[in-house]
Amino acid sequence: MKTEQIVLAQRPQGMPDDYTFHFEDVEVQEPQEGQVKLKALYISxxxxxxxRMSDSDSYVQPFELNEPIHGHIVAQVTQSKSTHLSEGDVVVGILxxxxxxxxxxxxxxxxxxxxxxxxLNLSVLGMPGQTAYHGLLKIGQPQQGETVVVSAASGAVGSVVGQIAKLKGARVVGIAGGPKKTHFLTEELGFDAAVDYKAEDFAEQLxxxxxxxxxxxxxxxxxxxxxxxxxxxNTFARIPVCGSISNYNDTEIDYGPRIQxxxxxxxxxxxxxxxxxxxDDFANAAQDLAKWVKNGDIQVRTSVEEGFDKVPAAFKNLFTGDNFGKQVVKVAERD
Amino acid sequence: MKTEQIVLAQRPQGMPDDYTFHFEDVEVQEPQEGQVKLKALYISxxxxxxxRMSDSDSYVQPFELNEPIHGHIVAQVTQSKSTHLSEGDVVVGILxxxxxxxxxxxxxxxxxxxxxxxxLNLSVLGMPGQTAYHGLLKIGQPQQGETVVVSAASGAVGSVVGQIAKLKGARVVGIAGGPKKTHFLTEELGFDAAVDYKAEDFAEQLxxxxxxxxxxxxxxxxxxxxxxxxxxxNTFARIPVCGSISNYNDTEIDYGPRIQxxxxxxxxxxxxxxxxxxxDDFANAAQDLAKWVKNGDIQVRTSVEEGFDKVPAAFKNLFTGDNFGKQVVKVAERD
Known part of the structure; x- marks a missing residue:
């Protein structure tokens, strides 16, 4: 039985391009004891x-060339040789x-x-939601009446950060690019203010x-x-440093005012x-997050592309500033 | 009764110079109820x-123009109208x-x-020692066998930081300028290594x-x-940010690689x-520090200039890189 996969064909210099990814057919192995066969439902x-596409020293292992990219995927079990997973179960993993x-x-x-x-297991209940939850609550520790600012605020992490901060009684200001996103933050997510980093008067707005x-x-x-x-x-400010997306495609060191x-x-x-x-605290966090989603305290915007062939485009879209909320690609219907 | 004082005559642009300070005579007030008359023994x-010599926004109040500079001073009580201080007592304060x-x-x-x-109340038992103690132990939290690096390592703060880190079982590396200072660190203070930031091969040495x-x-x-x-x-590194002396005379923003x-x-x-x-923890720290000094676990190098007229020169010397250990100026003998 054959299926299709996407491999890392070439390490990108700067922005990923048409040479970065390659589609190819591959055999699906029969599951052995302790294994399951899966079909992908949603790819994150x-x-x-x-x-991970670069081979420079990073906090994660680089992807191998000519091997499939791995990332978070929601999948359904189609065949099981596991004692605790059954056909039809929905799972999530780095696959x-x-x-x-x-x-x-x-x-x-x-x-x-x-x-x-x-x-939602790829966004608010998955890695982005967990990232928002732990970074904000464990490092940021927002208190009632404080001001919380989040950048990339309309993204999968930022939108959850801001909404949790609101729940904790903070004044919440989001930074995002363009009026569509800033409007979304204040009008749909309930942020107190939103600032457009692409605007000429960004500094004054902030x-x-x-x-x-x-x-x-x-x-x-x-x-x-x-x-x-x-x-x-302010005095005693806390800055959880989750990401630095402006640097991810840098081929040279990024200079700015020293922080000391x-x-x-x-x-x-x-x-x-x-x-x-x-x-160790993911399960507790998922309970809280699911409760907040069901209460309507946290709203989640997801951009769902359709079709396995759309994965490279969806990935590249993350860096162009046109994405909106969590990006996932739907690969198949759940049975 | 007249005495002499040093006022801030002009806010320095960059390095303090001959126009920064001015000596003048001033009347000493008679002490009222709850006051003491003091003579300075050592000025820090x-x-x-x-x-504080600039009027730009800083974490401390700027000094007033044409008013005396204030700083840490060890003084002796020469006349007392206080219920808990007596003639002859030695005190320390910002004076x-x-x-x-x-x-x-x-x-x-x-x-x-x-x-x-x-x-020593101006160095290891005073502000510099307290700064070393709390920054290293509360933020740095060095563990047995870890590597601790300290910059300005031969200074009043850095030399104590390194010696406390040794007491805690860390490998200690000091950064200082010139062979005289690096030699002092390894040969006299017991640092495991010392690196000369003025050397051409600083990066390789480090x-x-x-x-x-x-x-x-x-x-x-x-x-x-x-x-x-x-x-x-290393992963989970801790960086107590105590000072940034390379920036104190900057008139423009200092750029470098962004830290995120x-x-x-x-x-x-x-x-x-x-x-x-x-x-709130100064008293505990002073007990520890005094014990370590008396045990010989912490050695303190002090540069003592003699005479009130040497105060401006001693201050300027802090920024030229020629100072060695804690700088104090002896003003008078204790009675």
């Missing part, structure tokens, strides 16, 4: 994957970009029945949006946007983190 | 004072640069009798000195020295701090 594309595949029962986690669409300064800055972008934010930090004088002046804390290190 | 000059002065009993703290020279990477970097200098250190951080990608890659923590916020 995420900015962090760009780092190869294939339409069908065989995986060990240890590589996937059965998705809890939470009365929410399955692809200053006006944070009259009491910034207590928590949830960092997703880095670069000149962050430099501007740092001008408004700012951290001293504000007695501020900056901490980089990888969500994986909070995995 | 510290890099942070440069920030004006004057030979004699009147102060409220609340502005000064009686120095404990700890069998160590009085000027790499060789940290074969297992860096777990704690106690930041005193910022700039290109810090950039080089950041190349060797480094913090994410290493899940590293950076935290600026001001020692004042740990004051």
């Amino acid at each position: 594309v995420d900015p962090y994957m760009r780092g 190869p970009w294939r339409k069908e595949m065989t995986a060990s029962e240890d590589e996937v986690r059965k998705v809890p029945q939470l009365d929410v669409p399955e692809y 200053e006006a949006a944070v009259p009491q300064g910034i207590d928590v800055y949830y960092e997703n972008v880095g670069g000149t946007v962050a430099d501007e934010v740092f001008n408004h930090l 004088p700012i951290l001293i002046k504000n007695q501020a804390l900056m901490k980089g983190f990888v969500v994986h290190n909070y995995q | 000059v510290d890099p942070y004072m440069r920030g 004006p640069w004057r030979k004699e002065m009147t102060a409220s009993e609340d502005e000064v703290r009686k120095v404990p009798q700890l069998d160590v020279p009085e000027y 790499e060789a000195a940290v074969p297992q990477g860096i777990d704690v970097y106690y930041e005193n200098v910022g700039g290109t020295v810090a950039d080089e250190v950041f190349n060797h951080l 990608p480094i913090l994410i890659k290493n899940q590293a923590l950076m935290k600026g701090f001001v020692v004042h916020n740990y004051q």
